Amino acid sequence: xxxxxxxxxxxxxxxxxxxxxxxxxxxxxxxxxxxxxxxxxxxxxxxxxxxxxxxxxxxxxxxxxxxxxxxxxxxxxxxxxxxxxxxxxxxxxxxxxxxxxxxxxxxxxxxxxxxxxxxxxxxxxxxxxxxxxxxxxxxxxxxxxxxxxxxxxxxxxxxxxxxxxxxxxxxxxxxxxxxxxxxxxxxxxxxxxxxxxxxxxxxxxxxxxxxxxxxxxxxxxxxxxxxxxxxxxxxxxxxxxxxx
Amino acid sequence: xxxxxxxxxxxxxxxxxxxxxxxxxxxxxxxxxxxxxxxxxxxxxxxxxxxxxxxxxxxxxxxxxxxxxxxxxxxxxxxxxxxxxxxxxxxxxxxxxxxxxxxxxxxxxxxxxxxxxxxxxxxxxxxxxxxxxxxxxxxxxxxxxxxxxxxxxxxxxxxxxxxxxxxxxxxxxxxxxxxxxxxxxxxxxxxxxxxxxxxxxxxxxxxxxxxxxxxxxxxxxxxxxxxxxxxxxxxxxxxxxxxxxxxxxxxxxxxxxxxxxxxxxxxxxxxxxxxxxxxxxxxxxxxxxxxxxx
Numbered sequence: 001x002x003x004x005x006x007x008x009x010x011x012x013x014x015x016x017x018x019x020x021x022x023x024x025x026x027x028x029x030x031x032x033x034x035x036x037x038x039x040x041x042x043x044x045x046x047x048x049x050x051x052x053x054x055x056x057x058x059x060x061x062x063x064x065x066x067x068x069x070x071x072x073x074x075x076x077x078x079x080x081x082x083x084x085x086x087x088x089x090x091x092x093x094x095x096x097x098x099x100x101x102x103x104x105x106x107x108x109x110x111x112x113x114x115x116x117x118x119x120x121x122x123x124x125x126x127x128x129x130x131x132x133x134x135x136x137x138x139x140x141x142x143x144x145x146x147x148x149x150x151x152x153x154x155x156x157x158x159x160x161x162x163x164x165x166x167x168x169x170x171x172x173x174x175x176x177x178x179x180x181x182x183x184x185x186x187x188x189x190x191x192x193x194x195x196x197x198x199x200x201x202x203x204x205x206x207x208x209x210x211x212x213x214x215x216x217x218x219x220x221x222x223x224x225x226x227x228x229x230x231x232x233x234x235x236x237x238x239x240x241x242x243x244x
Numbered sequence: 245x246x247x248x249x250x251x252x253x254x255x256x257x258x259x260x261x262x263x264x265x266x267x268x269x270x271x272x273x274x275x276x277x278x279x280x281x282x283x284x285x286x287x288x289x290x291x292x293x294x295x296x297x298x299x300x301x302x303x304x305x306x307x308x309x310x311x312x313x314x315x316x317x318x319x320x321x322x323x324x325x326x327x328x329x330x331x332x333x334x335x336x337x338x339x340x341x342x343x344x345x346x347x348x349x350x351x352x353x354x355x356x357x358x359x360x361x362x363x364x365x366x367x368x369x370x371x372x373x374x375x376x377x378x379x380x381x382x383x384x385x386x387x388x389x390x391x392x393x394x395x396x397x398x399x400x401x402x403x404x405x406x407x408x409x410x411x412x413x414x415x416x417x418x419x420x421x422x423x424x425x426x427x428x429x430x431x432x433x434x435x436x437x438x439x440x441x442x443x444x445x446x447x448x449x450x451x452x453x454x455x456x457x458x459x460x461x462x463x464x465x466x467x468x469x470x471x472x473x474x475x476x477x478x479x480x481x482x483x484x485x486x487x488x489x490x491x492x493x494x495x496x497x498x499x500x501x502x503x504x505x506x507x508x509x510x511x512x513x514x515x516x517x518x519x520x521x522x523x524x525x526x527x528x529x530x531x532x533x534x535x536x537x538x
Contacts, residue, residue, distance in 0.1 A: 038307070120513065
């Protein structure tokens with residue numbers, strides 16, 4: 001029996017065939033996945049990226065709940081037209097605290113990776129309420145309930161704890177004061193604001209949802225959108241440093 | 245399945261193709277060879293992959309990976325693409341960044357380039373609020389008319405685009421319409437009177453039973469410091485001209501009452517961190533030449 005005919009062993013025995021397939025497929029997978037965990041060039045060090053504040057995290061959960069990722073990507077690819085339209089291409093480090101990441105793969109709507117600071121809070125409020133009142137050609141559905149639904153953040157500490165187990169550097173203090181920090185960020189000037197900025201550098205606190213009283217889901221999701229892509233200062237970012 | 249060498253190759257009588265030699269209740273399996281074109285492509289792709297691995301980044305090593313002899317990387321490629329784009333636009337962009345706003349408008353070539361670039365940048369960045377043609381909307385100023393809140397001269401428009409309004413930029417415009425009702429400065433009746441008076445400022449007839457006179461008195465006390473004695477506004481403070489038609493939030497009385505009760509504080513983002521100098525200037529010239537520039 002020549003070497004060519006050794007395939008008969010696999011072809012005549014289902015279990016050996018199965019094991020053989022598993023080995024071949026896992027070699028392909030491992031060769032692609034494992035190097036990402038140790039190659040220097042795939043693990044960027046970038047200044048400024050911090051974990052989400054409790055309010056932003058709650059907003060992110062709403063973003064996931066409403067399925068925003070189905071139509072919006074958060075990934076500016078390294079292509080000329082994308083950089084021209086959306087700004088600097090996304091860095092891996094910018095979504096290092098995302099579990100799961102929201103890169104998305106479909107763009108019925110525009111990319112949101114750098115939407116932070118691009119529009120005013122009032123714009124976002126009106127746009128969630130009735131997108132076509134601002135952008136006549138928009139096909140985005142309205143999300144009017146965000147402004148009228150009180151944010152349920154009873155479990156925000158548990159969420160942060162879960163993320164801490166995933167490797168997000170939330171300290172015990174951050175987790176304990178999550179509720180306070182969340183309220184402080186949604187209500188500008190209330191007690192605890194100064195503490196918030198200490199725990200989360202460059203966190204903006206103001207009334208994102210534009211309504212007096214309780215913290216709404218609009219507060220959370222707009223706080224999240226307004227920080228997207230704003231953490232890395234590209235004036236001082238060295239784009240050559242990470243081409244290694 | 246490969247034929248078993250121990251059994252001699254049998255040829256199927258009907259088709260003339262060799263069989264695998266197996267016999268299932270009289271049914272024999274043909275051992276048709278793979279089509280030649282298929283085999284050529286199969287082997288060809290394997291050969292191609294060898295060259296590809298040599299030319300492009302491919303194999304992960306201990307702390308790095310093989311870079312490939314072409315030295316290609318996606319980030320390097322986009323860097324080159326953008327550099328090429330800048331080089332194409334180069335002379336004009338440089339001229340745009342260097343020239344004063346007034347000089348750009350006087351030079352037909354620069355003006356045409358600035359308007360073209362401004363139009364594209366406007367569609368990407370400004371149209372979501374100000375509308376595709378700059379027509380504005382409730383709370384978002386119309387840029388085609390000659391009503392300006394913070395000034396419609398070239399330098400004023402440039403300052404507004406660069407630093408924004410209530411944007412948090414230290415150089416941005418900052419002021420606030422107070423919430424006279426919410427903060428308890430004026431009662432509901434007083435607000436209604438002031439609204440009646442403001443309603444008449446833009447030449448609209450007073451509503452029936454309106455107390456314009458007492459409204460005028462309150463206006464002189466509370467509103468005139470910013471909006472001027474005659475309500476003509478003050479662009480230094482961003483206080484809108486109340487005598488103009490086409491108010492930012494609408495000119496019906498209900499809307500004026502709302503404004504007086506809760507105040508206003510529309511936000512325009514600062515663009516200087518996001519757009520480069522040439523684009524900022526192009527946008528300024530584009531907006532200035534939309535129709536209302538001063």
